[in-house]
Amino acid sequence: MGALTGYRVLDLSRVLAGPWCGQTLADLGAEVIKVERPGAGDDTRGWGPPWMKGQSDELTSEASYYQSTNRGKLSVALNLASPQGQELVRALATDCDVLIENYKAGSLAKYGLDYASLSQLNPRLVYCSVTGFGQTGPRAAEPGYDFIVQGIGGLMSITGERDDLPGGGPQKVGVAFSDLMTGLYSTVAIQAALLSREKTGVGQHIDMALLDVQVATLCNQSQNYLASGKPPGRYGNAHANIVPYQVFRASDQDFIIACGNDSQFVALCDAIGLAHLPADPRFTRNADRVANREAIIEILSGHFLEGRAQEWIDRVHPRGVPIGAINSIAQALDEPQVKARNMLVTIPHPLKADFVTVGSPIKMSGTPVEYLRPAPMLGEHTDEVLKRQLGLDDERLAQLKASGVIEQLGER
Numbered sequence: 001m002g003a004l005t006g007y008r009v010l011d012l013s014r015v016l017a018g019p020w021c022g023q024t025l026a027d028l029g030a031e032v033i034k035v036e037r038p039g040a041g042d043d044t045r046g047w048g049p050p051w052m053k054g055q056s057d058e059l060t061s062e063a064s065y066y067q068s069t070n071r072g073k074l075s076v077a078l079n080l081a082s083p084q085g086q087e088l089v090r091a092l093a094t095d096c097d098v099l100i101e102n103y104k105a106g107s108l109a110k111y112g113l114d115y116a117s118l119s120q121l122n123p124r125l126v127y128c129s130v131t132g133f134g135q136t137g138p139r140a141a142e143p144g145y146d147f148i149v150q151g152i153g154g155l156m157s158i159t160g161e162r163d164d165l166p167g168g169g170p171q172k173v174g175v176a177f178s179d180l181m182t183g184l185y186s187t188v189a190i191q192a193a194l195l196s197r198e199k200t201g202v203g204q205h206i207d208m209a210l211l212d213v214q215v216a217t218l219c220n221q222s223q224n225y226l227a228s229g230k231p232p233g234r235y236g237n238a239h240a241n242i243v244p245y246q247v248f249r250a251s252d253q254d255f256i257i258a259c260g261n262d263s264q265f266v267a268l269c270d271a272i273g274l275a276h277l278p279a280d281p282r283f284t285r286n287a288d289r290v291a292n293r294e295a296i297i298e299i300l301s302g303h304f305l306e307g308r309a310q311e312w313i314d315r316v317h318p319r320g321v322p323i324g325a326i327n328s329i330a331q332a333l334d335e336p337q338v339k340a341r342n343m344l345v346t347i348p349h350p351l352k353a354d355f356v357t358v359g360s361p362i363k364m365s366g367t368p369v370e371y372l373r374p375a376p377m378l379g380e381h382t383d384e385v386l387k388r389q390l391g392l393d394d395e396r397l398a399q400l401k402a403s404g405v406i407e408q409l410g411e412r
Contacts, residue, residue: 002029
């Protein structure tokens, strides 16, 4: 039994932010019904290569991107643009606790699928809207994409190397950061709304915006600006407030040191044979090292070039100073700690019995995450859900299929 077992979620979202939220709720035990377009499905179904490999390692038409963010859901292929499809969604929503959608602000109202309409049918419904810019404000009607929001929201201004260094310039994060964080904040908000419903008996509308989340997660960087009036710049792999806290190059490869306090700096210097450095008044306290960043980094950089990365790691790690290699994703997934924490899981898939995916990081002692099913194939559960939830018989399902309102896996 999962923490959210017994809750039912209707997921009308696609691509990443909304689906990431839905997947997290499914991991926690909620039943998540994903509504997708017949014939095409979620946009990310076509975002390959790479494609999932089948039982004999042949390539399938299932995109790896889709697999990464729709685990645990039931797929209903349903034409939302048709009046009959809209009626089916309204009927499903009356028996759901949560609805997630990421259509442009106001666009579902013309279908009678907005919060105002559905809350009349189901006052207990928790309705979560995910958009680029929110339901209000001068940019509410604009589409929002993670890349654009990383730029507008300030993240790219502090990501990347300094302009005066090789390769300098703004960079986006290597994953869709604002999408993923919005998915997580949406999950938190939905669970809070469900708790509130226990007290009030009614649901509510949650208005989530990628831009809001991006601004909120600037964290110390935005507060640094509010305190100083100076917009933070890019530090590459260095830290704005802590020194040394960055990537260094050894004679063979790069590695990371994250020296979080003065006692760790003393231990670091002792371990690498520079025990005299903390006595230098330029470097004694972290504030001193930040003020004299260039000087201390020049000393340490030159010193680290005299040895191999693993040698430095072996010398520093026992002293309790955070230090580590820079792994590829292949190396990261092969890390003994990652394996020990069960971050790779096998979930039988209709096309591959030993399908492997990255698991949830949530570890709960009483209601652990369960992996009941992989990301669904398009329309895999259409008949099952509509029969169970709405009581439709085979004749009615056949009529809806003939008119193109719904689609069941394998029937195209």
